[in-house]
Amino acid sequence: MELTGFLAVLAAFLPIVYGAPTTAASSLHPEILAAMKRDLGLDAEQAHVRVARELKATEVIDELRTLAGNSFGGAWLVDGELNVAVTKESLTSEVAAAGAKALVVSVPLSKLEEAKNAIDNLDIEQTLGKRSDEAASGIAAYYVDVAANKLVLEALADSIAQAAELANKVGLTESEYEVRTVENLPTTFATIRGGDAYLINLGGRCSVGFSVTTGFVSAGHCGTVGATASTTAGATIGTFAGSVFPGNGDYSFIRGSTGNTYTGRINNYNGGTLPVSGSTAAATGASICRSGSTTGVFCGTVRSLGATVSYAQGRVTGLTQTSVCAEPGDSGGSFYSGAQAQGVTSGGSGNCNSGGTTYFQPVNEILSAYGLTLVRG
The missing domain is CATH 2.40.10.10 (Trypsin-like serine proteases)
Structure with a gap:
């Protein structure tokens, strides 16, 4: 199916994703509503609409990723609204027509995911030249931040250089990764x-x-x-x-x-x-x-x-x-x-x-x- 052809199908989803809540989403348990009000600042109506949007947005993301192929840069939600990144300017009109906010990024999501998987396959301690009797490498976590369009590595302050070394080891340039300092593992x-x-x-x-x-x-x-x-x-x-x-x-x-x-x-x-x-x-x-x-x-x-x-x-x-x-x-x-x-x-x-x-x-x-x-x- 071409991306433009998908838009006609997607039109059926838009009233749900960006409009009124579905029946399933409008039956949230009172305890869930109370917690979402306390932690997210949402009243009952806002919580119902947001959960409905998020539920249907998952389907839209899967479809757009398949249809955009290697040009897919990632997708994420901001307060229930869908953002979709692509590496080709020509795809932004189709993304916007689907009801999502379109952004153009330089790095395909697939490249960042491949780099992350490559680190998974490394022996970090051996790669960084650490002895077996030393403490943990100081790398707390690493993941793809789709909104930043980067591979993010979280590390203790004294392991910043080692985190950057790992990113370079799997072929990422400085613009494709970010090292963030954390206080604890x-x-x-x-x-x-x-x-x-x-x-x-x-x-x-x-x-x-x-x-x-x-x-x-x-x-x-x-x-x-x-x-x-x-x-x-x-x-x-x-x-x-x-x-x-x-x-x-x-x-x-x-x-x-x-x-x-x-x-x-x-x-x-x-x-x-x-x-x-x-x-x-x-x-x-x-x-x-x-x-x-x-x-x-x-x-x-x-x-x-x-x-x-x-x-x-x-x-x-x-x-x-x-x-x-x-x-x-x-x-x-x-x-x-x-x-x-x-x-x-x-x-x-x-x-x-x-x-x-x-x-x-x-x-x-x-x-x-x-x-x-x-x-x-």
């Missing part, structure tokens, strides 16, 4: 400070992510294969049947014990529950919320997709970076956009008093990896 949230959903081997605690028909999913750093999951009262509820961490994810599947009931709801840690109706992935810039046992419900926005994070235990690829805060005890908990499941809390930095950055493992990758079916409520 990210950590996982496995150390629990409050009440939680389940215990691992009657010791450490983590949060349930989402129910599946045969158990539930959570963070991989919470437990290894064979570990037992139990309630805080000590009753066994399942066994870790799969766990990935570090490496190409931070996720686990806990196969439930006989007799358990798993519902498509999220504990709001305030005496109620929130519904899960699907798992459509949110775009960069979309609003997103997190529910965890230590801090409850907090909201923010998606900052980047496919980020690689350097934890003390090793690098983890494929995480989503957000502006939502989290604290120890929130690990494995639910990330969601509206009623759409997004992922399970992995780790980050900061806290919910001063703010912070948190990463989550996308839930669709977990479902695909283990052939699981999400329970909907």
Whole structure:
């Protein structure tokens, strides 16, 4: 299908994407609305419209990326409005006609993604000439910032030069990457400070992510294969049947014990529950919320997709970076956009008093990896 031909099809989407909310999006749970009002400054009508736009914008982004091919520069949302970047001026009129703001950039998204993947395949310590007994490389995370049209590397102050060296190593010029200084390396949230959903081997605690028909999913750093999951009262509820961490994810599947009931709801840690109706992935810039046992419900926005994070235990690829805060005890908990499941809390930095950055493992990758079916409520 030609891009111009796609516009006729897209016209059917525009009233939803840029107009009134859909029926599905206009039924947001009151707890979600309250959190979005507190953290994003949105009233009920604004929240409904924004979630509807974001949900449909995901489809539009996928179509435009396919049709623009190597000229696609990325797409992101700003307060619910869609921005689409292309490397060819000739495509801007079609993008604008689709209802999105068109921008011309110099670097194709594919080049930045390839550079990021190339770093994933490097042994960073060896590449930078570090000894095995030294601390972590000082590279906190790296990801493609589509709005900046650059590969961003976050590093401690004394590792700025090393971060630039990595970018140069994979063939990027100074105009194609940016090194940003961070004060701390990210950590996982496995150390629990409050009440939680389940215990691992009657010791450490983590949060349930989402129910599946045969158990539930959570963070991989919470437990290894064979570990037992139990309630805080000590009753066994399942066994870790799969766990990935570090490496190409931070996720686990806990196969439930006989007799358990798993519902498509999220504990709001305030005496109620929130519904899960699907798992459509949110775009960069979309609003997103997190529910965890230590801090409850907090909201923010998606900052980047496919980020690689350097934890003390090793690098983890494929995480989503957000502006939502989290604290120890929130690990494995639910990330969601509206009623759409997004992922399970992995780790980050900061806290919910001063703010912070948190990463989550996308839930669709977990479902695909283990052939699981999400329970909907």
